[in-house]
Amino acid sequence: MKRRLIILGSTGSIGQNTLEVVREHPERFEIVGLAAGSNVDEMVRQVNTYRPPLVSMATKEAAEEVRLRSSFPVRVVYGEEGLLEAAQQPDADYVVSALVGSRGLPPTLAAIRAGKTIGLANKESLVMGGSIVMEEAKKAGVSILPIDSEHSALFQCLNGERDASVRRMILTASGGAFRDWPRERLKAATKEEALQHPNWSMGAKVTVDSASLMNKGLEVIEAHWLFGLPYDRIDVLVHPESIIHSMVEFEDGAVMAQLGTPDMKVPIQYALSHPERLSLSAERLDLAAIGKLHFREPDFERFPCLKIAFDCGRAGGTLPTVMNAANEVAVNRFLEGGVPFLAIEEIIREVLNRHTPTARPSLDELFEADRWAREAAQHSGAAV
Ligand SMILES: NC(=O)C1=CN([C@@H]2O[C@H](COP(=O)(O)OP(=O)(O)OC[C@H]3O[C@@H](n4cnc5c(N)ncnc54)[C@H](OP(=O)(O)O)[C@@H]3O)[C@@H](O)[C@H]2O)C=CC1
Ligand SMILES: CC(=O)[C@@H](O)[C@H](O)COP(=O)(O)O
């Protein structure tokens, strides 16, 4: 039977890669809904190719334009309500959560509550509300299959293993665009430089997170929630080639690693077709041609965002939510040219220092913490 998919964030980097996987296997997948923000041209192209019955766009204007330019009658909804409707679309059995940022949390939760299997790329929803997301998934009997490359690697390494045999997880990090830059040089780092990821082609926000190593920090928190491991058993290792996507060390000293060329279609197909594997036209790994792989410890002094994320993850409560929201706003301000690169970590620190944490927040308290932190980060004058 075909998997009936909704893709939240279909016009983005993960969304388009997901559609590539679908295009290679039309016998396995059917698109029953697409949701995006403002990229009307790309959405019209997708609608005319995949003919989904339901589409959601961020605004009424974008929705109307998609409707008018589609080559067949498609229902187009919009805004936060539109996203929620798409996430719960009754025809779907699987939702790919690939919006960027904490706006991914409400539709991901709605899809879980509606009983859909989740392919999760939107790591921010676990950073913001991991305990609630995992609790709701358990209650609804829903599987959350990781799309993020490191978590897909960990998931693959765990295949057939008992939880009790796991000693630690090792997330690999490319080191990002500024891996070899001295701290002093980071002061003048530009947007164009931050967007030059050494190995992956991705959306702007995650690429800047990768340059500050906040991406790895978000991924540590994501791994904690997905795999239920305490933070002192999650390690980060810089691996500049991004060939080993992550590793699991077991009690007997054995280490399992998942390798491959850096291509998101591989973890996406694994999440979409689990427990099977489908053929893919991805580039094959040639280790003889690569010759050597390199590893080093992460530098928490040059890249303090990684330590901030470990600390907030360990502390729990509203702190990861506030850190995530402050980071989103700070990255946005950097991308808009309003603040320098190093202001990202300063804004996050300042907002965290001003926050009064709540230990076991309800969902409403998480949304309130997110709203408060956004406002605080938007007006923060740190390092500007
Ligand atoms: N890219 C990658 O390879 C990887 C990404 N991830 C994670 O996956 C998620 C998506 O990343 P990525 O694909 O790179 O991001 P992109 O920026 O490429 O895409 C983001 C998507 O979100 C949509 N969007 C933005 N704002 C809104 C809104 N207000 N309402 C509805 N939709 C909106 C965009 O629509 P539009 O463009 O139409 O405005 C787009 O479809 C992130 O959480 C990221 O960390 C994880 C691993 C790898
Ligand atoms: C492809 C993917 O999963 C990204 O999240 C990737 O991890 C970014 O690379 P680094 O954060 O390791 O630079």
Ligand SMILES: [Mn+2]
């Ligand atoms: Mn990743």
